[in-house]
Amino acid sequence: MAMPGGVAPVVAMRCTNPACGATATGGGGDWRKGWPLRSGGFALLCDKCGLAYEQFVFCDIFHQKESGWRDCSFCGKRLHCGCVASKNSYDLLDSGGVQCVTCMKNSTAHSVTASGQVVPKLFPCQNNLRFFGKSDELLSGRKFEQSPSLMLDPRNEDIAIVNKSNHPFMVKGIEAGQSSSILRQKEIENGARQIKWEQPTLSIGDMGRPFLTRSQSALEPPQYTRRDDNKDPTTDSTTSESISEACLSMSLGIAHNGNRMEATSTVERPILSPTTAIAEGRELTTTLSPFQHAQRARHFLTRPPRVGEGAVFDPTKDIFPHLRVARPPAEGRGRNQLLPRYWPRITDQELQQISGDSNSTIVPLFEKVLSASDAGRIGRLVLPKACAEAYFPPISQPEGRPLTIQDARGKEWHFQFRFWPNNNSRMYVLEGVTPCIQSLQLQAGDTVTFSRIEPGGKLVMGFRKATNTVSLPDSQISAIANGSLLSETLFSTANENLGVADKFGSRPDEGSLQFLQKRSRNIGSKSRRFLMDAEDAMELKLTWEEAQELLRPAPTAKPTIVMIEDYEFEEYDEPPVFAKRSIFTIRATGEQDQWIQCDDCSKWRRLPLTIIVASKWTCTDNSWDPKSCSCSAPEELTPKELQSVLQQYEEMRRRKGSYGLKLNVAEMDASSLDALATAAVFGDVGNQGTASVATTTKHPRHRPGCTCIVCIQPPSGKGPKHNPACTCNVCMTVRRRFKTLMMRKKQRQSEREEAEASKKIAWVNRDEPEGSNLSRSPQTLDTTRDSSDVTMLDKVADMNKGHIDLNFHPAARDDHQGQHGAPQARPPPASMMGLLEVANRPLDNYMKQNGLTSLAGEQAGGSSSTATVPPAPVESEERTSNEVRVASVEREPEAMAVDEAVGDNQQDKGVDDAAVLDSVRA
DNA sequence: CGCTTGCATGGGAAA
DNA sequence: TTCCCATGCAAGCGC
Numbered sequence: 021m022a023m024p025g026g027v028a029p030v031v032a033m034r035c036t037n038p039a040c041g042a043t044a045t046g047g048g049g050d051w052r053k054g055w056p057l058r059s060g061g062f063a064l065l066c067d068k069c070g071l072a073y074e075q076f077v078f079c080d081i082f083h084q085k086e087s088g089w090r091d092c093s094f095c096g097k098r099l100h101c102g103c104v105a106s107k108n109s110y111d112l113l114d115s116g117g118v119q120c121v122t123c124m125k126n127s128t129a130h131s132v133t134a135s136g137q138v139v140p141k142l143f144p145c146q147n148n149l150r151f152f153g154k155s156d157e158l159l160s161g162r163k164f165e166q167s168p169s170l171m172l173d174p175r176n177e178d179i180a181i182v183n184k185s186n187h188p189f190m191v192k193g194i195e196a197g198q199s200s201s202i203l204r205q206k207e208i209e210n211g212a213r214q215i216k217w218e219q220p221t222l223s224i225g226d227m228g229r230p231f232l233t234r235s236q237s238a239l240e241p242p243q244y245t246r247r248d249d250n251k252d253p254t255t256d257s258t259t260s261e262s263i264s265e266a267c268l269s270m271s272l273g274i275a276h277n278g279n280r281m282e283a284t285s286t287v288e289r290p291i292l293s294p295t296t297a298i299a300e301g302r303e304l305t306t307t308l309s310p311f312q313h314a315q316r317a318r319h320f321l322t323r324p325p326r327v328g329e330g331a332v333f334d335p336t337k338d339i340f341p342h343l344r345v346a347r348p349p350a351e352g353r354g355r356n357q358l359l360p361r362y363w364p365r366i367t368d369q370e371l372q373q374i375s376g377d378s379n380s381t382i383v384p385l386f387e388k389v390l391s392a393s394d395a396g397r398i399g400r401l402v403l404p405k406a407c408a409e410a411y412f413p414p415i416s417q418p419e420g421r422p423l424t425i426q427d428a429r430g431k432e433w434h435f436q437f438r439f440w441p442n443n444n445s446r447m448y449v450l451e452g453v454t455p456c457i458q459s460l461q462l463q464a465g466d467t468v469t470f471s472r473i474e475p476g477g478k479l480v481m482g483f484r485k486a487t488n489t490v491s492l493p494d495s496q497i498s499a500i501a502n503g504s505l506l507s508e509t510l511f512s513t514a515n516e517n518l519g520v521a522d523k524f525g526s527r528p529d530e531g532s533l534q535f536l537q538k539r540s541r542n543i544g545s546k547s548r549r550f551l552m553d554a555e556d557a558m559e560l561k562l563t564w565e566e567a568q569e570l571l572r573p574a575p576t577a578k579p580t581i582v583m584i585e586d587y588e589f590e591e592y593d594e595p596p597v598f599a600k601r602s603i604f605t606i607r608a609t610g611e612q613d614q615w616i617q618c619d620d621c622s623k624w625r626r627l628p629l630t631i632i633v634a635s636k637w638t639c640t641d642n643s644w645d646p647k648s649c650s651c652s653a654p655e656e657l658t659p660k661e662l663q664s665v666l667q668q669y670e671e672m673r674r675r676k677g678s679y680g681l682k683l684n685v686a687e688m689d690a691s692s693l694d695a696l697a698t699a700a701v702f703g704d705v706g707n708q709g710t711a712s713v714a715t716t717t718k719h720p721r722h723r724p725g726c727t728c729i730v731c732i733q734p735p736s737g738k739g740p741k742h743n744p745a746c747t748c749n750v751c752m753t754v755r756r757r758f759k760t761l762m763m764r765k766k767q768r769q770s771e772r773e774e775a776e777a778s779k780k781i782a783w784v785n786r787d788e789p790e791g792s793n794l795s796r797s798p799q800t801l802d803t804t805r806d807s808s809d810v811t812m813l814d815k816v817a818d819m820n821k822g823h824i825d826l827n828f829h830p831a832a833r834d835d836h837q838g839q840h841g842a843p844q845a846r847p848p849p850a851s852m853m854g855l856l857e858v859a860n861r862p863l864d865n866y867m868k869q870n871g872l873t874s875l876a877g878e879q880a881g882g883s884s885s886t887a888t889v890p891p892a893p894v895e896s897e898e899r900t901s902n903e904v905r906v907a908s909v910e911r912e913p914e915a916m917a918v919d920e921a922v923g924d925n926q927q928d929k930g931v932d933d934a935a936v937l938d939s940v941r942a
Numbered sequence: 943c944g945c946t947t948g949c950a951t952g953g954g955a956a957a
Numbered sequence: 958t959t960c961c962c963a964t965g966c967a968a969g970c971g972c
Contacts, residue, residue: 393964398946402962418948440948445960451947 362386364469380473385411387469395464399454408448425479600633603669621651
């Protein structure tokens with residue numbers, strides 16, 4: 021395209037940060053989106069200046085992002101962020117910063133630099149004329165005298181050309197391909213968003229301010245003036261117009277141009293590039309939310325929009341019908357506008373599935389992520405007040421009215437729609453949802469969507485299992501905010517491994533999802549309103565296991581010992597720190613090492629156990645071993661050893677992951693102690709191998725290797741602080757459950773005693789001398805299992821299925837022994853840490869080495885089992901790693917049994933831990 | 943004793 | 958500061 025004035029532009033991008041001003045030609049820089057420009061689009065920042073966008077985070081119309089406050093660039097007045105945007109308490113400045121309302125009145129003839137320097141208004145501007153950069157420099161011309169530059173707004177693809185006369189002018193749609201490709205590449209490289217710029221129906225800048233530019237053409241004088249100065253008098257009745265209102269006027273204006281009034285969003289479809297709308301959805305909702313249009317324009321509208329006719333804003337429909345984008349509800353009569361987290365995210369495919377082949381159309385109303393109480397047995401689903409009042413029949417009495425809602429399969433569910441008076445307000449609930457929830461197998465974290473079929477107005481509900489999503493465009497910020505996606509993101513890795521599909525009404529891998537949802541519940545519910553950037557979400561693509569591997573107690577943290585149910589726990593006041601992943605190994609001597617990989621040469625170096633290394637570590641940081649403080653130094657481990665260690669490490673992680681994923685929710689309750697059992701397993705392994713991987717699930721407040729109950733629970737940040745006499749609900753429930761279990765156990769045992777009376781002799785013949793179980797060495801266990809062992813293992817397998825067979829108890833064997841000998845006194849109750857001492861010698865060694873209080877030792881006095889257990893033998897070092905691995909695999913069911921058994925044991929210290937261990941190790 | 947029901951409470955998001 | 962809403966909790970009820 022010929023450039024105006026015949027100037028051959030040099031494509032260059034200039035950092036909009038006045039403090040930086042770096043210019044890159046040809047895309048050599050690394051650019052990112054900066055602060056929003058009042059005229060739409062965003063400033064352009066280079067990586068050189070290192071200016072994070074978050075530093076300029078501001079509140080948009082929907083308050084999706086807040087940073088608390090900003091200072092007026094003129095007077096320094098502190099402007100509190102948030103609602104001030106919609107109240108027009110400040111105005112955005114293209115050079116960054118904001119301008120308070122007072123200064124706005126005085127600044128019509130000014131422009132301003134970010135530093136607060138007031139400069140005269142820059143230049144007469146034609147349509148779409150825009151300036152990015154330091155206005156003072158532009159005026160002085162010192163930067164642009166020598167070479168004309170193009171400054172590109174990454175969103176707008178509008179190019180401001182500055183020629184020697186310092187008159188920038190905008191060229192739309194040209195060179196954008198070249199320049200935007202740079203940005204596109206950078207965006208993709210950064211992984212922040214998968215933005216596709218290929219199909220700009222209009223320029224991207226128009227996407228960000230879809231109607232502004234076009235209307236500016238019609239409405240604005242050819243000047244670079246404040247938006248507020250160019251209000252459409254027919255629609256702007258107030259002196260303080262927000263961006264959205266400006267957009268409203270634009271949309272209506274376009275609606276007048278031939279589209280139906282109702283279809284404010286229909287109007288947008290041909291305007292918006294779907295891909296861009298997705299990518300820039302946040303800005304889209306900021307500047308031009310159809311829902312906001314609907315809200316604001318409600319009094320203009322005479323008919324509700326019809327989804328099936330394309331009335332509902334659906335930026336993905338044309339090209340990405342399968343993408344899930346939060347759609348603002350098409351309508352709403354509620355006084356309050358619907359929060360984005362309730363915006364339905366129904367794909368067209370799902371809409372099609374609901375409506376079937378009929379001519380009916382679906383109006384997505386809202387959705388809600390089920391909370392624990394929603395999905396619980398109580399059968400009440402709390403409805404967002406605004407949604408209930410907007411979309412459900414009005415009710416005046418707390419008793420409410422019956423409501424029939426059809427699910428996607430056509431089945432009708434009858435609920436009671438009612439409310440409770442609550443703080444001079446109402447709390448709306450759907451009662452009787454349990455059958456529906458159970459039928460659809462919904463759980464906390466899943467999402468229920470509510471829609472309406474038109475004509476007829478019948479309510480329909482769909483559901484969506486909490487699952488992973490593909491790339492996370494900004495437009496789904498609202499979805500992130502609603503928590504489900506957060507949890508989805510958090511556990512996306514596991515989900516991806518499972519190949520979980522997200523289908524409307526489908527049933528993806530339920531067991532795994534249950535696991536994930538169970539685990540994500542605590543996070544999701546608490547983080548429901550958390551707000552993250554897509555980048556943050558990317559960063560959080562970790563499983564809990566992975567996250568915990570990176571969490572360590574702060575080096576300076578001193579734990580305080582608290583007693584809970586007679587067990588000692590370490591409590592750290594300081595938050596955990598993120599550490600580089602390391603591998604702990606145990607030698608045959610019991611000595612443990614920490615291995616860490618150099619980020620430069622990838623060699624593994626030995627570190628002291630107590631060292632916590634930050635995210636990046638190289639050999640040169642190895643001040644503990646002068647021989648290995650250089651990348652040129654040879655690796656201490658032989659390749660074979662290294663391979664063995666890494667294999668075990670990966671195997672451990674893999675098996676641990678798959679093990680967890682196989683469990684259902686109920687099992688997970690008990691198996692949260694898997695680390696304990698796994699540690700026990702590998703503790704044996706450690707005795708058998710040359711260098712074994714010491715596994716642990718690290719709680720952020722505890723040291724590596726700690727296997728106490730706190731460590732093996734998610735890092736909630738709040739450790740148990742219950743005392744033995746605690747009468748809180750949890751403790752009472754736990755005790756009650758234990759009591760029930762014990763009663764059932766006794767009942768079953770008495771029943772089975774009769775049934776098994778005929779088998780006594782056979783069992784007697786098979787029984788071994790007292791204490792044989794505990795006195796066995798691990799290798800004996802592996803190699804000399806007799807049939808009774810097999811039987812026991814079968815029972816262990818049953819336990820692994822989630823059924824805690826309380827009859828399977830060494831006490832039963834004792835009973836058998838008692839049949840042919842003197843009745844034996846029941847072993848004194850052992851502690852969980854007694855189990856640990858038996859099964860986890862190396863870890864205990866580790867704890868001692870690290871000066872940790874030996875919980876096992878604390879409990880050993882009262883545990884006969886620990887007293888009778890000989891030290892785990894050290895196996896020959898000739899044993900290969902493969903053998904070690906096999907041994908660990910064989911013992912995995914036992915570990916799982918320990919999970920269950922110990923899990924129950926926690927409920928009451930009186931449980932016969934030693935007996936459980938007997939049975940597990942038998 | 944367990945379940946249901948109705949209300950209270952408190953954290954946190956929104957205004 | 959207001960208000961939403963997830964959840965706790967106690968009273969009532971039925972088995």
